[in-house]
Amino acid sequence: MVNIQEVNKYLYKYREEILPKYWYNIIPDLPKPLPPPMDPKDTNSRIELLQRILPKEVIKQQFTIDRFVKIPEEILEKYVVVGRPTPLFRAIGLEKFLDTPARIYFKYEGALPTGSHKVNTAIAQVYYAYSENVEGVTTETGAGQWGSAVALASSLYRLKSIVFMVKTSYDHKPARRSLIEFYGAEVVPSPSKITRFGRSLLENNPDHPGSLGIAISEAIEYALEHGYRYVMGSVIDVVLLHQTIIGLEAMRQMELIGEEPDIIVACVGGGSNFAGLAYPFIGLRNKGKRFIAVGSAEVPKFSKGEYRYDYPDTAGLLPLLKMITLGKDFVPPPIYSGGLRYHGLAPSLSLLIRERVVEAIEYREVEVYKAARIFAETQGIVPAPESAHAVKAVIDIALEARKRNEKITILFNLSGHGLLDIDNYKSMMIRYGRF
């Protein structure tokens, strides 16, 4: 008979061994100084604004030079609640299918309740807001991934959350909207009537479709007016810091099975899931390793982006960041990897790509779609369209290894599952065929 106590003891020990007590901050280990956030010419200070809308501890972490930042007990506890440490899988099915000598491992962030890595930073930021005794938090969401992560984090700390959802998504992604509401958050179509900015837009155009930039503006205005805190989903250093829990866990998990990755791969939107997996390895154990960031060819920031100061948000409310960017007004084609449509790239990751510490490649949606199908059919998990970019790169690397008969070890981030994107995949099946 199963001894429950023994099982619990084992689970506890496993968790204790894997779950890190610190996040890792790459700033002091970068090859060059990170250009600081900058205020634009002739305007109010955006850096000053940050101070009024973000929790103090979040700002402190944004500018810290400590290599390791302690994770508070209250956050660790919630990490355990949502299922950390997440599993590390070996993709045996995929390896067999590709007939490759490469060993392929992936960290599965899709195992988290909202289906992606986003909740790792949502929990941290919401906790710091909660510890300032505010009534609630605000944020924006496009397709809904980030919104649901914030809604969950807020419900864990019993804090109110108001999610400004881009009007078109609000109308066309009812499942995501319901998920956010199910967690107890208030979802407001943006532009909305509850902010001055929203009302001014609706006056001119009652059917305004909204945009992520507008939703950010509304979330910030609401936070300012109501004493709420604003939480951010990607790009800024502090978000990347929180996500390093992924790589720190993976490092430990690989150690326990006696493996060391040669190549580390993740997809890139704003950069947080890539940084999450790769930064601990880049900063602490990079010898002989390759790091590969995978983007979308439809949002060609690696091949066509410039390295310069640009706004992280379309509305231009936040401080300028020096990053690889297609320009804040870049309009992406309607690809389905919503998370990769972002015009910019986290400053630290931009710098690492410029310095050639990280390699960057891009794939077209049709190639990514095929890779997603292969992965689903050989491994069972439907990858999020974003994460499928990493899958595509891994397949190519593994096939290359077969040609050269190289026994390399690959580690990639499966940052989310694609069950909530199945309508998108359906549309790809219609467009690109079933194969």
Add this chain to the structure above:
Amino acid sequence: MEKLLVVYITLGYPSIEKFTQFISQVGDCGASYIEVGIPPSFAKYDGPAIRRSYEYVKSLGINAENVLKIVAKNSSAPVIALTYLDDYVNNLDEFAEKMLSTGIEYVLLPDLLIDYVDMYRDIVNTLHKYGIKTTMFVSSSTPDKLIAEASKHSKPFLYFGLRPATGIPLPVDPVILVTRARKLVQNKLVVGFGLSIKDIEKVVKAGADGIAVGTAIIEAIEKSDVEKALELVKELRGVLDDL
């Protein structure tokens, strides 16, 4: 050893007369060095108050070279000229000659180690060739290795900025930052960027040889007058001397 107090003022602010009064008296009020900001075309790493002062001075249409000559003649402490390399990177020799002819000994370029890090040694060498000394500016996001290396080219001290922009009191931990920098450099270490009075004791105990003050001076002049700013310098000198 006396703790260093580095006092910032924008060139020609708030008027040539008041500015001249300020720089001729500030040394006696306790300033060890006067840092004079030459209005750049874009003060990208400065905070709102200093940016306002630049815009104001520009609107007065002053001639920087002429005012710098006044500085050399009237200053009551050694002068460090602060300006952005952005404006001079293509005519560095001309810039060095200009500084030399106005009698400026030290130059601080806040963007040197951020935007021109690949060529900073060449730039420093060029300036040194003309006899201009460089006051290097590093910040909390400068990697350890570069802080240690840049410090060797820095005179009369290494300027360590605690925050990403001047004058905005973002919550950073000055003690952690200064302790780290202290371990990396042999040079005198001056700490600036949004320090409050209660921070001063902490950063000095953590190993700083002095502090720099800028935004508070400009704000004192904005709200009141140069007399008020001079009083603030005296007060800061008092705090430093009591430690």
